[in-house]
Amino acid sequence: MKKFNKLTVLLSLVLVLILSACTQGTSGEASDEIGKESTRTDLNIGIESSPTTLIPNTDPNFVKDLHLKSIFEPLIGRNPDGTMTPLLATEWENTDDLTWKFKLREGVKFHNGEILTPEAVKYSVDYIMDEKNKSGYRGHFAPIKEVRIIDELNFEIITSEPMPTLLVKLADNMLIMEPKHMEEVGDGAAEDPIGTGPYKFVEMVRDQSFKMEAFDDYWGGELAIKEVNFRVIPEFSSRLSAFLAGEIDLLNNLPVDSIAKVKESNLGTIESVSSARVIYLGLNDKEGSPFTDKRVRQAANYAINTDELLEFVLNGQGTKMTGPLSKVNDGYTETKEYKYDPEKAKELLKEAGYAPGELKITLETTNGRYPMDAQVAQAISTQLNEVGFNSTVQVNDYSTHVSRIAENEVGEMYVSSMGTQFDAIGSFNNLFIPGSTFLLHTPSKEIQQSIIDGSSIMDVEKRKAHFDKLQNWAADEAVMVPLWQQGDVYAINQNLEFHPRVDQRYILTDVKWKK
Template sequence: MLRKKGVIAFLLVMVLVLAACTEGTNTDSTSNQSDSGEDGNGGPLVIGFEADASTLMANHDVNYTTDTLIRNIYDPLIDREGETGEFVPVLAEEWENIDELTWRLKLKEGVTFHNGAQFNADAVKYSIDYILNEENGSFYRSRWANVEEVVAVSEYEVEIHTSVPFPSMIQRIAEDLLIVEPGYVEEVGIEQASNEPVGTGAYTFVDWSRDNHLKLVAYEDYWQGSPDIQEVEFRIIPEFSARMSAFMSGEIHLFKNIPVDSVEQFDSEEIGEIASSRINYLALSNLVEGPLQDVKVRQAINYAIDADELLETVLNGYGTRITGPLSQINSDYTETEDYGYDPDLAVQLIEEAGYDPNELTLTLDTPSGRYPMDSHVAQAIASQLQSIGITVNVQVNEWGRHLEKIQNRETGDMYILGWGPAFDGQSTIENLFTQEAPYSSFYQEDIEEKITQTNQLFDQDERKAGYEEIQQDLVEQAAWVPLWQQADLYAISTSLNFTQRVDEKLNVYEMSWK
C-alpha cells in the first residue's frame, strides 16, 4: 500500500525541520546595512560569492562562477543587454553573416589591454584558437567544434569560417568568448596567465587567494571610461548562512541567492528579485551504469517526484515550474506535458523494468549553497522517492568537486544542477543532451542526430520546429526531472546602486555608490 500525498508533505516538512536544526540558513541577526553601507561608500565593494573560479584563464571552463568573476577582467566581443537579453556590441562594433559558412566581425579600435598592448584581430584569433586547440583542454571546445578557421582579414576585421552551417555563431560569441592578450600568454605561459590574468576589462588583477577572495582594482584607461567603484573584492563564502551573516554584519555589500526561509529578516529595500534565465533540474544519467539507463525507471522517477510541492514547500514558491528542458524566457521554448504526481504508476513502471522499488538504491549528488536551497531540495527528493520504497543516498559535494564529477561521469544515478543563462534552444540542448558535451547527463543516438541537424538550420521557422520536436522527445524519454526556472533573490546594500540582470552577471562597472 503506497503512502499518499499527505505523508509526502509530512516528510518534506520533517526534512526542512531537520535542516533547520543543523548549520543552515536561519539567523537571529537583524540587518544593519543602513549603517555599514556608509562605511563602504566610496571604498572597496565586497561581494559575497558562493564558489570560487576554477581558473582565471578566459575561454577554458564552462562554469558560471568562473565566468562571472573573470568578466570583470576580460571583455567580450558581444554581450547581452541586462534586462532583455538582446545582443549588444562590445569589442565588436558590427557583425554579419557572409554566407552559411562565413561570419565577419568589425572590431573596435583604440582599445588597450591592462599591460598596454593593443587589442586587434590577432587577439580575437588567438582567443578562439585557444578553445579549438585540443591540447589546452578547454571545456568550450565541443561548443566550437564546427569552427574550421579564424582569419585576421585586417588589423580590425576578422572572419570565422565553419565546416558546416553555424547559425548560432553570435550566440556562441556572446555567451562564451572573452578576449585574452596573446603576447602576455605567450610570454608568461598558460599557468601564470591562469593565475594572474590580463584583459581589456574594467578591472585589473590584484590578488587571488583560492577559495578565499579575488581582489581587483579599476583600470583607469578603460575604453568605456574609468569605473565608478575603484576597488572590488569577491569574497568566497559557500554557505548560505555565512553569506547572510556577513551581509547583516556589514562585511559584504551584495550577495545572490538570499535563503528563501530568511527573506523576512531583510528590509524590503535591501532585496532585489528577478526571474533568471537559469533552470534547475534533477539529472537522470544514462551515461553511468545503473537502472536509470532504462527509460521506464526514468519515467517512474518523474511520476514519483512532486515538483510542485517541492517548489512550494522547500522554495516557498520562489521559482517558476518547468515541465521540459527550456524556460519560458528561452526563445525556442515550447509547451511540454507534465508527468504529474502518480506514485502508483511509478511503482508499476519500476516493476515492469524488472526492479523491486523496495530493493532499489540510488545515489543523488548535490552541491550545497550553489543554487537556492539545493541540498534541501535533494533531501526532499530523497524523501519523496523513499515513499515508494526507493532508498536514496544523498552525496553533498563542494561545488568544484560537483562539477568535476559531472564532467568525468563520476556522479551517482542522479544529480542536482542548474543551467543558464540560456536564451536559445541550442545553448541548453546541445550542451546537456549530447554524448561529448562536458555537462551532459543523457545521450540517445537518434536524438543527437536531430540536434545536429537542427543546429545547422538557418531558417528560423524550421529551426524552431526542430527544437520543438526535440523537447517533446526529451520529455518522452524522461531525460530529466525538470524542476523550475530559478528566481534570483539578491541582498543589496542600501548604499549601492545595483540592477540585477536576467543573465545573472555581476558586472561591477555597471554598479556605483549612492
C-alpha cells in the same frame, strides 16, 4: 588667594589664544569633513566558491565566468532583454551563410598595455579549437573553419557550415585573450589573467577571496567602483550573517526563509528576478545504472511533486518546468508533463523488477550553490522513498560536485543546472552531445545527428520546429527530471545601486554607491 586667581585667569587666556590659533589654522578642513558623506568606492560580494581557473575559454563554469567576465570581455555584449549590443566589436554583418564580418573598437587596451587587434580574436578562437587545451567550449564553436584577418580592425569568421547562433556564442562563450601574454607566461596564465575588461586582477586566495581593481585605461571610461572583493563563503547561512554584519554588500541565491531577516534588518533591500538558469535532476545513465531503464526514469519523474517543493521549500521562488528549456529560451516549447502520480511511480518500478526499498540510489547535491539546494535534495529523497526508491543524500562542495559530474563519477541522481542559455542549439549541445562538461544523457546516434543537423538551420521557423521535436523527445524519454526555472533572490546593501539580470551576470560598470 587673589594672586592665584590672577595667575589662573592669565593662564586661561593664554590657553584660549593658543587653541583659537590652532582652530583657525584647521577650521576650514574640519568643517569640510563634518556633515560630508564620503561615497564608497569599494564593493564586497559574497560568493560560494573560487574560480576553477583564471584562464578563460576553458572550463564552462558559472562561478569562474562571474569573476573573469569583469577582467576579460567578449566581442559582443548582451542586453538584459537578450538582444546583442556592441562591445569589443562595434559592427558585424552576415555576408553569406558561411561568412561573418566584424570590425573591432579602435584603441582598446589590454591590462598590459597591448592594443586589441584581430590577432587576439584569432588566437582566442584557435585556443578553444586546439584539442590540447581541452576547452569545454570547443563544441560550441565546432563549425568555425578559420578567422581571416583583413586589416588592423577588420576580420572575418569563416564557418564550414551555416552557424545561426554564432553571435550568441560569441556573446556568451568566448572571452578575448592577449596572445603575447599567454605565450610568455604559459601555464602561469592560470594565476595571472590579462584582459581588456574594466577590472584588473590583483590577487586570489583560493577558497577565501578574489580581488580586482579598476583599470585606469579602460575604453569604457572611469568606473565608480574602484575595488571589488569577492569573499568565498560556501554556506547560505554564513553568507547571510556576513551580509547582516556589513562584511559583504551583495549576495545572490538568498535562502527564501531569510528574506524577512534582511527586510527587518534595515540594512539591505531584496530584489528578485526569474533567471535563465534551469534546475533539474540528472539521471546517470552510464552502464550498470538503473536509469538506463526508461521505466525507472519515468518513475522518478512521477515520484517528485514539484509543485509542493516550489511552494513549501522555495516559497514560490521559481517557475515550474516540464522540459529541458526555460521559458526565456528562444527555442522553448511546451512538452509533456509528468504530473505527480506516486501510484504510477510504484507501478513502473514494479514493472522494472524492483521491490519496494530494493532500488538503492545516491542523490548528490551542493549546499549553497542553488537556492535551498540541500533542503530541496532532502525533500526529493523523501518523495522518492515514499514510492519505493531507497535513496540517500550526499552533499558536496560546489567544486567537487562539478568535477564529479564532468568526470562521470557522480551518483545515480544529482542536482544540477544550466544557465545563461538563450537558444535551443546551445542547450541541446550542452546536455546531449558527448564531450560536453555537463553531459546529461547520451542519446542514440540518430538523435545526436539530429541535434547537429538542427544547429545549421538558418531559417528561424524551421529551426524552431526542429528543436520543438527534440524537446518532445527529451520529455518522452524522461532523460532528466526538470524542476524549475530558478528565481534569483538578491540581498543588496540599501545604499548600493544594483539591479539583477536574467543572465545572472554582475555588470560592475553599472554598479555604484548612492550619494
